[in-house]
Amino acid sequence: MHLIVCLKPVPKPGTVRVDPKTHTLKRDSAQLILNPPDLYALEMAVELKETYGGKVTALMMGPPNAAELLREAYALGADEMVLLSDRAFAGSDTLATSYVLSRGIKRLEPYDLVLMGKASIDGETAQVGPETAAWLGLPSVIQVKKIQREGDHGWVVVRVREGYEEELFLSGPAVVTVEPGINDPRPPSLKRLLAVRELAPRLFSAQDLECEPEKLGLSGSPTQVLDVFAPSYQREQILLTGEPEEVAQELVSHLRTRGLI
Amino acid sequence: MAGFWIYGEWAEDDFHPVVYELLGVARTLAPRLGQRVVVVTLGPEDRKTGVEKVLSYGAEEVLFLVHPELDYFRDDLFGRLLGDMVRERRPEVFLFGATSEGQALAPRIAGELGLGLTAHCTAFEVDEEGRLVQIRPSFGENIMAKIVSRTRPQMATVRPGVFPKAEPGEPRGRVEEIKLAALPPSALVRRAVRPLPRVENPLTRARVVVAGGRGLQSKENFAQLFELAELLSGAVGATRPVCHLGWISEEHMIGVSGVSVAPKLYLGFGISGALQHTVGIQGAETVVAINIDPEAPLMKQADIAVVGDARRILPALIRRIREIKEGKNGSGS
Ligand SMILES: Cc1cc2nc3c(=O)[nH]c(=O)nc-3n(C[C@H](O)[C@H](O)[C@H](O)COP(=O)(O)OP(=O)(O)OC[C@H]3O[C@@H](n4cnc5c(N)ncnc54)[C@H](O)[C@@H]3O)c2cc1C
Ligand SMILES: Cc1cc2nc3c(=O)[nH]c(=O)nc-3n(C[C@H](O)[C@H](O)[C@H](O)COP(=O)(O)OP(=O)(O)OC[C@H]3O[C@@H](n4cnc5c(N)ncnc54)[C@H](O)[C@@H]3O)c2cc1C
Numbered sequence: 001m002h003l004i005v006c007l008k009p010v011p012k013p014g015t016v017r018v019d020p021k022t023h024t025l026k027r028d029s030a031q032l033i034l035n036p037p038d039l040y041a042l043e044m045a046v047e048l049k050e051t052y053g054g055k056v057t058a059l060m061m062g063p064p065n066a067a068e069l070l071r072e073a074y075a076l077g078a079d080e081m082v083l084l085s086d087r088a089f090a091g092s093d094t095l096a097t098s099y100v101l102s103r104g105i106k107r108l109e110p111y112d113l114v115l116m117g118k119a120s121i122d123g124e125t126a127q128v129g130p131e132t133a134a135w136l137g138l139p140s141v142i143q144v145k146k147i148q149r150e151g152d153h154g155w156v157v158v159r160v161r162e163g164y165e166e167e168l169f170l171s172g173p174a175v176v177t178v179e180p181g182i183n184d185p186r187p188p189s190l191k192r193l194l195a196v197r198e199l200a201p202r203l204f205s206a207q208d209l210e211c212e213p214e215k216l217g218l219s220g221s222p223t224q225v226l227d228v229f230a231p232s233y234q235r236e237q238i239l240l241t242g243e244p245e246e247v248a249q250e251l252v253s254h255l256r257t258r259g260l261i
Numbered sequence: 262m263a264g265f266w267i268y269g270e271w272a273e274d275d276f277h278p279v280v281y282e283l284l285g286v287a288r289t290l291a292p293r294l295g296q297r298v299v300v301v302t303l304g305p306e307d308r309k310t311g312v313e314k315v316l317s318y319g320a321e322e323v324l325f326l327v328h329p330e331l332d333y334f335r336d337d338l339f340g341r342l343l344g345d346m347v348r349e350r351r352p353e354v355f356l357f358g359a360t361s362e363g364q365a366l367a368p369r370i371a372g373e374l375g376l377g378l379t380a381h382c383t384a385f386e387v388d389e390e391g392r393l394v395q396i397r398p399s400f401g402e403n404i405m406a407k408i409v410s411r412t413r414p415q416m417a418t419v420r421p422g423v424f425p426k427a428e429p430g431e432p433r434g435r436v437e438e439i440k441l442a443a444l445p446p447s448a449l450v451r452r453a454v455r456p457l458p459r460v461e462n463p464l465t466r467a468r469v470v471v472a473g474g475r476g477l478q479s480k481e482n483f484a485q486l487f488e489l490a491e492l493l494s495g496a497v498g499a500t501r502p503v504c505h506l507g508w509i510s511e512e513h514m515i516g517v518s519g520v521s522v523a524p525k526l527y528l529g530f531g532i533s534g535a536l537q538h539t540v541g542i543q544g545a546e547t548v549v550a551i552n553i554d555p556e557a558p559l560m561k562q563a564d565i566a567v568v569g570d571a572r573r574i575l576p577a578l579i580r581r582i583r584e585i586k587e588g589k590n591g592s593g594s
Contacts, residue, residue, distance in 0.1 A: 093377065094368070094371075094378065094380075095371060095372065095375065095376070095377065095378070098372060123380075123399075124380065124381070124517070125368075125378075125380035125381070126364050126368075126380065127364075127367075127368035127371070127378055127380060128368075129368070130336070130340075130364075130365060130366075130367075130368035130369045130372060131368045131369070131371055131372035131378075132372070133369065133372070134340070134368070134369050134370075134371075134372025134373045135372055138448075139336065139337040139447075139448035139449060140336055140337070140365070140369060141336060141365070141449070142336075142361065142364060142365045143361055156452070159361075160361065160457075161361045161362070162360060162361055163456065163457060164454055164455060164456045164457055165454075165455050165457055166451060166453070166454050166455075167451070167452040167453040167454075167455070168449050168450065168451055168452060169449070169450045169452055170448055170449055171448045172448055174448065221377070222375070222376060222377030222410050222411045222412040223377035223378070223379055223408050223409075223410055223411075224377075224408065224409050224410070224411060225406050225407070225408050226394065226407040226408065226409055227406070227407040228399065228404045228405065228406045228407070229404065229405055229407070230404055230405070237563070237564070237566065238564065238565045238566070239555070239566050239568065240565065240566070240567045240568065241567075241568045241569070242569070243569075244569055244570065244573035244574045244577040245577050245581075247567050247568075247569055247574060247577075248574055248577035248578040248580070248581045249577075249581055251549065251565065251567055251578065252578065252581045252582060252585065254565055255526065255547075255549075256585075258547065260469075260525060260526045260547060261469075261493055261526070261582065261585075
């Protein structure tokens with residue numbers, strides 16, 4: 001069984017810079033980590049491999065220095081590492097990102113399942129999973145908490161909805177996103193940490209993937225960031241200062257005047 | 262053809278509440294874009310009278326795709342059918358609730374048609390060029406981003422509870438029923454549905470929300486919020502760090518990673534007002550902040566900003582309100 005896990009390199013919280021000209025993220029300045037929600041997808045893939053046999057491929061689109069994160073994924077149980085990296089990918093929105101991932105996934109055929117995190121902690125759109133599935137012409141199921149093989153090509157999946165969970169039969173290969181918190185991602189294995197020192201991820205460029213250039217990067221991204229700004233608010237702004245008892249009393253009378261208490 | 266489309270997610274016997282919230286958004290934006298408001302929904306025939314309801318909430322048309330096997334949501338099938346409708350009718354805008362269904366569906370359509378999609382918008386504007394400017398918080402920083410789409414329809418998702426619901430009025434418009442003879446294939450079959458332990462979250466409906474942050478300094482101080490909430494018949498909310506500190510469980514988290522609230526009154530004790538928190542209180546009518554730092558972002562956006570030690574003001578407030586409720590000094594100050 002071939003399982004592909006998509007792992008996003010994300011800036012460590014607090015280290016992000018936004019390019020003042022293009023309003024895109026300046027990833028080179030930030031320290032990168034594996035997107036934490038993706039660890040649940042990786043763990044799910046490794047558990048599936050342990051149950052059914054086969055291999056797990058860790059797939060990432062990112063800058064060359066993200067290769068280190070793929071080694072981390074190897075230590076966490078992935079067997080192969082693939083990095084999609086090209087200057088032409090810079091400035092991608094979710095549509096362009098999912099296009100590149102879909103090209104990478106095609107290169108890794110045959111496969112049985114593609115697993116992703118629910119959302120990244122930076123862009124946080126939760127769109128890349130279903131969009132990748134659409135590019136590949138595959139079904140997608142988001143927020144999956146359990147998955148099991150049924151028959152030769154089918155899966156039984158349980159997904160989380162608001163207030164209930166839903167069990168579905170899913171035929172053929174598919175893209176699923178994994179609900180965070182549904183398993184306990186294992187710690188890195190020392191043996192694998194040592195082994196991976198000798199290994200390097202396979203690297204694919206836009207050309208290797210036979211990407212259509214107009215679908216890449218900023219030109220392949222239909223969403224366009226016009227501006228980033230600090231939010232402003234129009235409230236009437238009454239300022240109360242003084243001793244606790246005083247301000248409490250004042251506050252209460254303001255609220256009573258407004259019929260709020 | 263065009264139109265300002267809203268995805269009509271169906272939930273048991275009515276549209277999902279977020280559909281009514283999107284109708285509120287559409288009512289102000291659609292006229293400025295010169296578009297008609299259309300709710301697009303899929304289901305079996307027997308929903309016919311149910312789907313008419315939105316005609317009293319600002320929808321000028323309901324596009325109802327009918328087939329007996331559309332009785333539950335299937336990502337690939339719904340995505341394909343709506344994608345075909347979009348190709349045929351070319352709407353100008355297509356909005357989705359960011360529910361588990363909307364978040365599964367909108368990106369499938371965007372991917373199939375090669376469209377831009379903006380996630381989790383908290384405000385919209387129309388610019389001089391007649392584009393829909395989609396505004397969303399971004400990236401762990403206290404910033405908002407204005408985004409436009411180069412493709413049509415302009416697609417966006419909105420989390421439930423961010424906008425107020427449309428008010429009902431006189432019904433207008435009509436339901437256009439499109440009976441589908443056959444459905445495209447789907448890889449999905451529903452096997453079972455199991456209710457999860459009911460977590461009816463009182464926060465999302467509360468008239469009064471009393472929220473606390475790290476400024477309360479300890480779990481014991483934080484616990485006093487429950488007393489105040491009870492006095493005001495309100496609910497207790499929290500910031501993310503205090504949930505992680507274990508002062509309160511995560512269902513009480515307000516913000517991008519938690520719930521959105523829309524109370525008449527929101528009181529924030531020792532909360533700095535990070536954007537990730539404040540997007541969740543956008544719908545609050547009156548905001549009161551209590552903070553030692555008058556420069557804290559929440560203080561800057563509060564209707565009433567109280568400068569002082571929340572650990573002392575909280576009990577003073579409880580005492581004062583209790584006095585009033587018990588009739589002592591009932592005339593207020
Ligand atoms: C201010 C601002 C706002 C933005 N808002 C939007 C927006 O509303 N809509 C939009 O289309 N784009 C938007 N973008 C761009 C978006 O953040 C990037 O395209 C991002 O690379 C992909 O989206 P995401 O992080 O939201 O992924 P998500 O969809 O949240 O990620 C889900 C999963 O997809 C997989 N995945 C995602 N990226 C990769 C990767 N590079 N390699 C491997 N796996 C991956 C991971 O498994 C991840 O868990 C915005 C950019 C800026 C600067
Ligand atoms: C991806 C991401 C998602 C997030 N999602 C959420 C979310 O959904 N909800 C959320 O809330 N946060 C979220 N956060 C965290 C958010 O960025 C802030 O860190 C958080 O809201 C701050 O919480 P706080 O106000 O309790 O703490 P702080 O920012 O530490 O603020 C404490 C405040 O208390 C004041 N203070 C100190 N002592 C006193 C005193 N004695 N009396 C009165 N005031 C006092 C201080 O002046 C300060 O303003 C998220 C962050 C990230 C990166």
